[in-house]
Structure formats: C-alpha cells, structure tokens
Amino acid sequence: MPGPLLDTLKGVRQDVAPVWLMRQAGRYLPEYRELRAEKGGFLELVYDSEAAAEITVQPIRRFAFDGAILFSDILIVPHAMGQGLAFMAGEGPKLSPTLLETDLASFTPAPDRFEPVYETVRRTRALIGPEVTMLGFAGSPWTVATYMIAGEGSKDQGPARLLAYRDPAHMQAIIDAIIEVSVTYLRGQIDAGAEAVQLFDSWAGSLAPDQFERWVVAPNAVITAQLKASHPDTPVIGFPKGAGAKLPAYARETGVDAVGLDETLDPAWAHASLPEGMPVQGNFDPLLLEAGGPAVAQRVRAIIAAFEDRPHVFNLGHGIGQFTPIAHVEELLAALRG
Secondary structure, eight states: OOOHHHHHHTTOOOSSOOBOOTTOSSTTSHHHHHHHHHHOSHHHHHTOHHHHHHHHHHHHHHHOOSEEEOSOOTTHHHHHHTOEEEEETTTEEEEESOTTTSOGGGOOOOGGGGHHHHHHHHHHHHHSOTTSEEEEEEEOHHHHHHHHHHSSOOSSOHHHHHHHHHOHHHHHHHHHHHHHHHHHHHHHHHHHTOSEEEEEETTGGGSOHHHHIIIIIHHHHHHHHHHHHHOTTSOEEEEETTOGGGHHHHHHHHOOSEEEEOTTSOHHHHHHHSOTTOOEEEOBOHHHHHHOSHHHHHHHHHHHHHTTTSOEEBOBSSOOOTTOOHHHHHHHHHHHHO
C-alpha cells in the first residue's frame, strides 16, 4: 500500500497533510555531524552508499517523516558528465574547468558515478517501511548549468544569464546535454526504488519571463515527458524557487504532477492561481523554523487552511538551515499533526 505522501502526490488529499522537509537529512542533526566527522568530506559521504543510506534514514527515525529524500547533491550530474567537483569547507562547491573556460566536448563522461547513488536508494528502501515514500531528485537543467558555467554558486547567476543572451545556441547545447544525463539519472533512481522524484530549480527566480520560459519551463517539460514515457506512475514534483507569478504557467506547461512553493508565495494566491486539484508542496519559511516561537504553530495553521481543498504536502519553502534546533522541528510537527 502506498503511503500518505505518495497518495497525495497522486492527487488524493489526506486529513492530515503528509510532511517531509527539504534538506531534512543533514547538518542540523547531531547524528549526521557525528557520522560526517567519522567518514570525512561531503562528497565522500554521497559516494559511500552505506553511509548515505544511513543519513537518509536518520530523520525518519527521529521525526517519522512521511518521505525519505535521497542524501545526495544536484552536482552529481555535472560530476558524472566529467566536470571536476569538490566541496570546499566554508566555500561551497567548486566545479572545474568551467564552461566559460572549456566546452562539454573536453569532458570525459563518468556515468559510473551514478551507481553508488542508485545503491543508496536500494539500501534506503530496504531500511524504511512501506508507508514512507522514497524520494529521488535531480537539479533542473538551468540551475545545474549555472554552476557548470560559473564553476560555483553566484548571487545573480550572472555568468549563465550573460551566456544565454550572448550565445543562446551554446546555452541550448549545455541544457540539452544536462537534460539527457538527468533523465538517465532519474530513471536509474526510480528503477532502484524511488517512488517519486523532485526537480530542484533553485535559481529559477533570477530569469526574465521569456528566459524563464526557455530555460526553466521548456527543459523541465522535456524531462517530465521522458520520465512519463518510461515511468508513467512515478509522480514528478517541480520546484522552481523564486518563480513567483510565473508559477501557474510552469505548473500548466511542464507536465509535473505537483509543484513546490517557496516561502515568498502567498498560499491563498497559489491555491487560487494553480490548476484545480494539482497537489502542492510547501511553503513554511525555513528561517521561521529556525527562530521558533508561537508564530510556528500560527503559520502552520494558516498554510493548512489555505490548502484545505487541495492535496497538500507540508514542507519548507527551501532547505532546513543547519542551525535549526531539533525542538523547533518537533514543535512544527506537533502543530501539524495535532
């Protein structure tokens, strides 16, 4: 029997909204910090299937979330495409050489880098009960491209946006290559046991409307269509962070089964604007969770009320912060589950 999260993603509203939190497996948990100290760096953990499965399951044991999100990173795709990848302490990810310095043809693909991730999915599925939905994910092509082009995260994604304006054919070739590898990656996760997948477009909000249509909507539509062709029963969650008023078009045109809402969106507006009956996910502010206090329960109630007539997965508007107290997560769950 599918769990409440999977049912919700397939359009069946639950009396109590199922819940998982973006970045729920990670550094706000003392058990994660202990394992990371023992095992070494972040990338080493991702490619250690036994450790990655243990990390994926840690928040399920502690909080009984309805979904287990694969412990990995969106930059595994460029790494498998042959771009160098390192996570520097205090600096975030670094990719080299950048696609401003070279082109895709210079990379030597390493698709075997996906194998440990698939094994993580298999191991996790064996560790969790059938009521817990196994969630896979990948970065959406635009967001992945911004890192591949700049070699790191950037405030306004300027290098990628400039390239898209100056040489759209080159940008299209990059996006198309990412699409192809991402579809392979997501199909592999589903075959290994992922029951739903999420497309993270963390930097979608930096684009002008016509650019959003070309570099966010169109690529996500291709990925979703290809996944539906091979795995028609696997729900796809689209999460274009910062989409704002462009979200309804994204929801209609990409073919995704559910949309994630960031914390800047008014849930009442989202309910009124999105296709009727489409499941939504979100949109509690991660910083409110970190702050805690009476406003947590108030906001939980407001979000639940806004989506009382729509299938709704309770989640944050983006990833949980590393300094979030465990007690605040417990308060949120108590308010949600009553």
